[in-house]
Amino acid sequence: MSQETWAEERPPEDFYRILGPEGELQRDVPELADDELLGLYRTFVATRVLEEKMLNMQRSGEVSLVAQTLGEEATPLGGAAALQPDDWMFYTYRQTPALLHWDQSMAEIIASATGHEPETIAEQLEMGDSPMNFSPDYTPIGVNVTNAVGSAMADAFNDRETVTMVFTGDGSTSEGSFHDGMNFAGVFDVPAVIVCQNNQWAISEPSQRQTASETIAQKANAYGVPSERVDGNDIFAVYEKAREAVERARTGGGATFIECVTYRMGAHNTSDNPDRYRDDSEQRDYWKDRDPVDRFETYLRSEGILDDETDKAIHDEIDERVADAVEQVRSMSNSEPDRMFDHILHGESWHQRHQREELQRELNGKNPFIDFTGEGFDE
Amino acid sequence: MSSIQDRVADVNTDNTEEMNLVSAVNRTLHQELARDSSIRVLGYDIGPLGGVYRATEGLLDEFGNKRVIDTPLSENGIVGTAAGMAMRGERPVPEIEFMGFFYPAFGQFMYAVAKMYKRTGGEIEMPMTIRMPYGGGVKALEYHQESTESYFVHTPGVRVVCPSTPSQTKGLLAASIRSDDPVIFLEPKKIYRGMTEPVPTDEYTLSLNEARIVREGSDVTLLTWGAMVRHAKSAVADVDADVEIIDLCSLSPLDVESILESVSKTGRCVILHEARRTLGLGAELSALINEYALDALKAPIKRATGYDVHFPGHDIEDDYLPDDDRARYAIEAVMSYEF
């Protein structure tokens, strides 16, 4: 193991905040009814229970790889809550709360990690009926920013009032696609909200190695896109700034970039071991004290919106939903090998027909290579 | 079987160390960094983490952060700045985390890396070795399983090299780093840790222009490389034919002489690769043999390959990837053919 690890730096905290680290209010809270507040809390709980279950499934080999949102939940949740039905959301692998908030089915979320062909998942799972338009999640990073801005351009050119929100990581702001997307967003004044979930780490690279700019928010200046910098562990702050940005986008005011400052509490994903590269404990304690879920729970309890009984009911309900979802996914059968040929192009080509047949023969224990004329497989 | 000793007369094989393929990469980087101060390794996650596959483990501790450079998360930035360093007399060794994430760097690759030597009439050399793990079979996410070496092979001005054993890795990587040409160095990650063998501890290089004869035979020539070499070896154990296996090692330029010589001797050829079939390297190999060794052929050439599809989800990736069986079927098919 390396003797060197990264000394962590704390980002400046001159950001917008409503709910303090102890769950105390520093400004007025945004207008949300009690049941909406409880809804947000339920999503927080659901995320933690679901992701914990998925980690267990990874350990038992049922899924290959899992990334967690742990400690960052307020950013995707606050952002997502600011959207309206029919809006669009482009996301990556660390926005589970945003999906759950808009009723993406848990089974679908789990299935995205099981390595089934998309056709298999679509056919064998009851798909959720979300009022939100979700892009498929993105593995290559940065790419979604440009696509999201294009989605917003399409709305702008068609005079639609739809808004597109995109989530990206701090590391991803180093990719060309991020800068291309931001530039187009500024030039075409598009109805997009670009959210950077700045959790300080891109696998092993700390954000001070990612950029020499003091904040990520200030990158937006270069593109003529207004920006905000908020406490990403404060659900109210993220929600309020996202809501303002969504409103501006919807009413023709153009794009906004929001940097949400948060922290990756755990590993990058289940194949990562952060002990190898980060000197840890002090920072972790610091961020643990600012945990978004604890903070929100303290607030809800102090306002009398949440009590032990409601909390237990929420946990019971979530446990049941997660267990159901896992059952659904476990009952899926493997993809038919043939499925790999689906949805390559519309219509079927010679190669496709031929290679499908080859695969079939191979699976039947027959020689797939005996066609010497291109006319078929007469033996 | 031609061993390291056969091919490089002056390798001292008195001292060897048992290692796997990824430790051979690591050891070579150590030796090369120590040998030549103009070599710099750059990429993200390569420092304290030691690379997601640990290929660069320990390098930062030993050589410091001017020689082992953790970069921002930008493949285009990594390859583009490496090109700039190479133009100024350095020998950068950039790492791309996965072959499937090379695409953001394709502009720099085409515009600068591959073209500079030509566009300056030979004035400016681009000695850089871009390392990247490639290939499937590791049950990973999309774009972590790519085998798109054809994009690189189709580009003039770069060498494309791919080892299949630890000792070969050491010699070929050292030769690539010392080469005055840009090299795309493909590391078959499926076999990073699959096998170990004794590797000479001294420095040595292997020729970048020579294929390796893995096994001599008289009935069929089997052309392959990288992670597929092991399937070739187990397939021939089960067939009723004397198969000559050639590990190409260098995918660009190809060792055409060795390929034609072998096919002229055997009269039959099977190509085994995990890349998609259409315009995969097998297409070129087949065309070459057709153009220059047609008279020797006793059967059409067959390609045992991946299919023309996106790399599938991991529940069916084994159905996509060629294996011993697919290789064996192809050998049996060409053996069964009669003109």
Ligand SMILES: Cc1ncc(C[n+]2csc(CCOP(=O)(O)OP(=O)(O)O)c2C)c(N)n1
């Ligand atoms: C184009 C591309 N390059 C590299 C990778 C490998 N990779 C996956 S996630 C990641 C780090 C991303 O960091 P960040 O954007 O900060 O998001 P976070 O994981 O912290 O949420 C890397 C390097 C990738 N998926 N896509």
